[in-house]
Amino acid sequence: MEELKGEKIEDKDWSELEIKEVKFEKCTFIGVDFSDCLRTKAVFDTCKFVSCKFGGSYFTSCRLLNCTFKFCTMFGACFDRCKTTGSNFSEIDFASVDIKGGNWSYAGLRYCDFSKKHLDSVDFTAADLYGASFESAVVRGCNFSDCVLSKASFKNRDIRDNRFNGFDISTANFTGAKVDIDFAVTAVNMLGAIFC
Numbered sequence: 001m002e003e004l005k006g007e008k009i010e011d012k013d014w015s016e017l018e019i020k021e022v023k024f025e026k027c028t029f030i031g032v033d034f035s036d037c038l039r040t041k042a043v044f045d046t047c048k049f050v051s052c053k054f055g056g057s058y059f060t061s062c063r064l065l066n067c068t069f070k071f072c073t074m075f076g077a078c079f080d081r082c083k084t085t086g087s088n089f090s091e092i093d094f095a096s097v098d099i100k101g102g103n104w105s106y107a108g109l110r111y112c113d114f115s116k117k118h119l120d121s122v123d124f125t126a127a128d129l130y131g132a133s134f135e136s137a138v139v140r141g142c143n144f145s146d147c148v149l150s151k152a153s154f155k156n157r158d159i160r161d162n163r164f165n166g167f168d169i170s171t172a173n174f175t176g177a178k179v180d181i182d183f184a185v186t187a188v189n190m191l192g193a194i195f196c
Contacts, residue, residue: 015053090128159183 005025015035023043029052036056043063054074059082066086078098088108095113105125112132119134121141129144131151139159146166153173160180169190179187 002021003023003025004027007024007027008030009027009032010030012032014037015033016037017034018038018040019042020038020040021042023045024047025043025045026047027044028048028050030050031052032049033053034057035053037054038058038060039062040060041062042059044065044067045063046066047064047068049067049069049072051071052069052073054072054077057074057077058080059078060080061082062079063083063085064087065083067084068088069092072092074092074094075096076098077096078100079102080100081102083103084107085103086106089112090108090110092112094109095115099114099117099119099122101121103123104127105123107124107127109124109127109132110130112129114137115133115135116137118138119140119142120138123143124147125143126146128148129152130148132149132153134152134154134157137157139154139157140161143163144167145163149167150171151173154177155173156176158178159174160178160183162183164183165186167190169187
C-alpha cells in the first residue's frame with residue numbers, strides 16, 4: 001500500500017480519480033476537488049479536509065479515522081462498508097449522502113439529517129448524534145449503544161431490531177416510534193422502574 005504522511009495538498013483537481021489502497025496519514029487537503037472520485041480500501045488517518053468537494057464520490061471499504069471535515073460538500077456521496085471511527089462530520093450536509101453499513105462508532109454526527117435514508121447494519125456505537133434526525137428513515141439492525149442522542153428524533157419510526165442502551169432516553173424524541181421488547185426493557189430500566 002502506497003503511503004503519504006504529513007503532506008499538504010492544496011487546490012488539486014482529483015475529480016474522477018481512482019484512489020485504491022493508498023494510506024494518507026496526518027495529511028491536510030485544502031480546496032481539493034474529489035468529485036466523482038472512486039476510493040477503494042483507501043485509508044485516511046487523522047487527516048483534515050477543508051473546503052473540499054466530494055460530490056458523487058464513492059468510498060468502498062475505506063477507513064477515515066479521526067478525520068475532520070470543514071466547509072466540505074458531499075452531495076450524492078456514498079460510503080459503502082466504511083469505517084469512520086472518531087471522524088467529525090458535524091458540518092456536513094448529510095441529506096443526500098448514502099450510507100451502506102459500516103462502522104461509524106465515535107463519529108461526530110451532530111445535527112446530521114438521516115431522514116428518508118435506508119440505514120441497514122450501521123454501527124453508531126458511542127457516536128455523537130446530538131440533534132440528528134431519523135424521521136422518515138428506515139433503520140434496521142443498527143447499533144446505537146452509548147450514543148449521544150440528546151434532541152435526536154426517531155419520531156414515528158419503526159426502530160425494532162436495533163440496539164439502544166446506555167443513553168439518556170428522556171432527551172431524545174421517540175414519540176410514536178414502534179419499539180421491540182428489548183428497547184422497552186431498556187427504556188424502563190433507564191427511567192428507574194422495574195420491568196416485570
